[in-house]
Structures are given as C-alpha cells and as structure tokens.
Amino acid sequence: MTTDDKSAGIHFHTPYPDVAVAANEFAAGTDSEDMVCHCGNSAGANGFSAADRNGRLADITAGPPTGELAELPDDPFSICNSCGRVIDSDSTAQGFRILGRVDVLSAEWIAARDEYQTTNFDS
Ligand SMILES: [Zn+2]
Numbered sequence: 001m002t003t004d005d006k007s008a009g010i011h012f013h014t015p016y017p018d019v020a021v022a023a024n025e026f027a028a029g030t031d032s033e034d035m036v037c038h039c040g041n042s043a044g045a046n047g048f049s050a051a052d053r054n055g056r057l058a059d060i061t062a063g064p065p066t067g068e069l070a071e072l073p074d075d076p077f078s079i080c081n082s083c084g085r086v087i088d089s090d091s092t093a094q095g096f097r098i099l100g101r102v103d104v105l106s107a108e109w110i111a112a113r114d115e116y117q118t119t120n121f122d123s
Pocket residue numbers: 037038039040041080081082083084085
C-alpha cells in the first residue's frame with residue numbers, strides 16, 4: 001500500500017460486507033428529502049434505507065424491531081439503495097458525510113434489504 005492509498009479504505013464497518021470508500025466523500029443536501037448521494041441517487045429515484053448507528057438496517061414500523069432489523073434510533077443513518085454508501089444524518093456545510101459503504105452485491109445485504117422491504121413496506 002502506498003501513501004496515496006490512505007485516502008481510500010474501509011472507515012466504518014457495517015454488519016454487512018463492506019467495500020472501500022474515499023475518506024472525504026459527501027452526499028449533497030440539507031435534509032433527508034433533498035439528499036443526493038455521491039453516486040447521484042436521491043430519495044425520488046432509488047431511495048435510501050434507514051439504519052441504526054452501527055449501520056444495521058432498521059425496522060421503521062411501530063413497536064419493537066423484528067428479525068434481524070435494528071431499532072430505529074432518533075438519529076438514523078441512511079444507506080443508499082443504489083451504491084450502499086452509509087450516510088451520516090447530520091448535515092454539515094459540505095453536505096452529509098459518507099461514513100462507509102456496504103457491498104450491495106453481497107448475499108447478506110440482499111437478504112437484509114429483502115427483510116427491510118418486507119417488514120417496513122409489504123406487511
Ligand atoms: Zn449512492
């Protein structure tokens with residue numbers, strides 16, 4: 001690894017397989033409604049999934065979380081449904097900090113997203 005490689009890596013580990021992300025990436029926007037991921041995805045396009053502050057997908061329905069889903073915190077992270085970037089909920093002057101990135105092609109992530117969708121929207 002050269003010195004230049006220090007700008008990219010895995011900075012934040014989710015419960016799912018992770019891939020490297022650059023150290024100083026931001027999602028644009030000022031709130032969850034107008035957030036635009038580094039990859040260009042937005043809430044009106046492929047959308048984002050809510051996660052707890054460990055990066056685990058959350059059960060956003062009322063009551064205790066079910067299955068492998070986490071309890072929804074007051075200040076959830078967003079995970080881009082397109083590229084898997086984990087996005088901090090606190091907006092800064094530069095936008096929302098990208099904390100890490102889930103491997104969206106991993107079986108673990110695909111299964112978790114299925115459970116998230118079924119629990120939160122299909123039942
Ligand atoms: Zn994205």
